[in-house]
Amino acid sequence: MITATISQEAPTRQAQQQPQRDILAARLAYLTVGLPTLxxxxxxxxxxYNGLWVSDVVLFAVMYxxxxxGVEGGLHRYFTHRSFEASEPVxxxxxxAASMAAQGPVVFWVANHRLHHAFADTERDPHSPQPQGPGIRGRLKGLWHGHVGWLFQVKKIDWSRHTRDWLQDRRVMKINGQYFTxxxxxxxxxxxxxxxVTxxxxxxxxxxxxxxxxxVFALDHATWVVNSLGHTIGHREFPSRDESRNIGILAPPTMGGSWHNNHHARPSLAMTRRHWWQLDLxxxxxxxxxxAGLVSNVRYINSDTGSDA
Structure with missing residues (x-):
């Protein structure tokens, strides 16, 4: 539930309106974090007091x-990294689906994640968990910032500058504008x-x-834990200029997103799995x-053969 609606406007006008949007985004962060928690x-x-019904569990799982x-396949691998081309229905x-996850409209999410990759684990990274001071306290402050604290201090950026491709897509912008609905x-x-049903x-x-x-609460923290712990603990299979790491135990709830070092090594790929045993739903x-022919130009490890094996 973050940020205001972004319409298809000229970049200069977008820049002029940015401070107001940043203030609103910070305020809405309290709703984003608070309402799902409550x-x-x-x-x-x-x-x-009333029991946990099977319907409760099934609806939680299906909606999750x-x-x-929508988040990992849509916002992350498609809208941010363009790792494949999608048909209009997809x-x-x-x-x-991504909008119903309540992690922000498409433009907001994509702009911040593209910044994350461009400036990973530097001062310009929107949600780097790197220590903010000496000792354990500094480490904990960094983890809090990388996990959820950054939402309360969204940096002033020109989102249109980082999402020009989607600002030209009328279908995406229409859905972007219906975010709160x-x-x-x-x-x-x-x-x-x-x-x-019942x-x-x-x-x-x-x-x-x-x-x-x-x-919403569970998926939020599954996404955010990749930003925090995924740059703090875990295995580094590939060298990179950032601190991205793989955390295998988190692969199921993150639906493959926790193979984060794999992803940062080659962010344009549609799959985060690099070995047969790595789960990437x-x-x-x-x-x-x-x-099924619903997407095309999928970027696998070996684009010549179309296989990541």
Missing amino acids: GTIGAIVYAI VITGL KAFLAV LVLLGLVIPGFIGGL QSVHGFVGGILWGGFAR VGEFIRLLDH
Whole structure:
């Protein structure tokens, strides 16, 4: 739930409006972090007193996968790195699913992540977790900043400068402009499904709490942990100018995003897996779309053979 709507305007006008958007983004960060947290607490309390239904668990899992594909497959590998070309239906699905994840509109997310790669682990990196002072306190401050603290102090940047490709795409910008509506739908839809399937108020409330707020909370932290711990602990298989690292245990919840050193070594690739045993659910999803003819020009490790094996 971060930032204001960005319309298709001239870059100079975008730059003039940037300070106001930055202030609004910082304020909305409190809603981004606070509401899912409170909603998750509410979900736990509700489950303690009323039970955790199968519908709650299923809706949480389904919505997590859908919005996770939107974030890792859409915002990250497609919209930011252009690691494949998507058909219009796939593009729309990824943008809508990503918006329902409530991590910010497409333009906001892409601009900040492109900055992250351009200036990884430097002062210009929006969310570097590098120590901010000596000792344990400095390390913890850095981790907090890299994980979630940066949202409360969004740096003043001209987002249009880093997203000119998508500012020219009318479909993407239309979805970008409907961000808050899509966030709301992402919370309400699982409630309606839960209520219809179970024919009960519990199904409706549980769907909103678990398929909505708790799902947003879980996916938020799965994404943010790659920014924080993914640049702090773990294995470095490839040399890079930053501190990116692989954390295998986080591969399932991040849907392959935690092979972060692999990704930073070659960010333009559609898959983060480099060995057969590395789980990359989003990478396999992109491969399936490729086989189905729904995406094209997928960048695998070996672009000549179209295989990453």
